[in-house]
Amino acid sequence: MRVYRAAGAVLEPRSTAPRTAPTHQWTFKFRSNALCLNFVASMAGPRSRPHGVERWTSPALLEEWFHRSGLPILSTSLNSGDVADARELREAIFRLATLEQRGAPASACDIDLVNHWSRRQPYVPILDAGARHQRLPEVLEFAELMALVAADAIDLFTGEFNHRIKECASEKCPILFVDRSRAGNRRWCSERPCGFQASSRAYRLRRSESDDEAT
Numbered sequence: 001m002r003v004y005r006a007a008g009a010v011l012e013p014r015s016t017a018p019r020t021a022p023t024h025q026w027t028f029k030f031r032s033n034a035l036c037l038n039f040v041a042s043m044a045g046p047r048s049r050p051h052g053v054e055r056w057t058s059p060a061l062l063e064e065w066f067h068r069s070g071l072p073i074l075s076t077s078l079n080s081g082d083v084a085d086a087r088e089l090r091e092a093i094f095r096l097a098t099l100e101q102r103g104a105p106a107s108a109c110d111i112d113l114v115n116h117w118s119r120r121q122p123y124v125p126i127l128d129a130g131a132r133h134q135r136l137p138e139v140l141e142f143a144e145l146m147a148l149v150a151a152d153a154i155d156l157f158t159g160e161f162n163h164r165i166k167e168c169a170s171e172k173c174p175i176l177f178v179d180r181s182r183a184g185n186r187r188w189c190s191e192r193p194c195g196f197q198a199s200s201r202a203y204r205l206r207r208s209e210s211d212d213e214a215t
């Protein structure tokens with residue numbers, strides 16, 4: 001089970017099971033091993049930003065992303081201004097997450113934006129029934145959810161895995177992920193489909209090369 005860190009706290013997420021059936025052929029990807037990078041993955045094609053495919057094309061689709069993210073329930077419906085805010089934070093997190101890949105220094109504007117959202121709503125932990133764990137509230141406002149995403153980004157960028165932010169090795173997959181493996185040699189965001197597809201391609205290539213040698 002994923003564990004989100006926010007404001008220095010370890011938070012048990014709500015169930016990640018979808019609460020509604022998919023309404024689109026594509027689905028949001030949650031293979032990044034970090035809340036803030038799952039947020040980034042809502043635009044397909046980070047390697048070609050700003051030419052990626054925007055998935056948050058309506059307030060309803062942003063609501064759906066929050067709905068599927070495992071975060072608490074949104075307290076209100078969203079509007080186009082919320083979508084613009086979420087896109088702005090997402091792109092700032094993307095740029096800060098890819099400083100090394102892009103060979104660019106951190107932008108003060110991007111840092112200010114992440115800090116702006118992380119400060120919007122101070123996180124108030126809830127003590128669970130066993131009194132040994134804390135959890136997120138059941139319902140949060142949009143700004144509080146954005147604050148959780150921003151806090152997760154701060155936690156990632158300043159934590160022990162900040163040098164383990166990687167692009168998936170699959171040419172077809174644009175996802176950024178955090179390699180939390182012990183060896184730090186993970187190449188794909190997920191074994192399925194990305195690692196499996198790469199292994200299949202390598203196998204077919206070896207087969208075709210050995211067939212060529214045999215003829």
Ligand SMILES: [Zn+2]
Nearest residue numbers: 168173189194
């Ligand atoms: Zn991948």
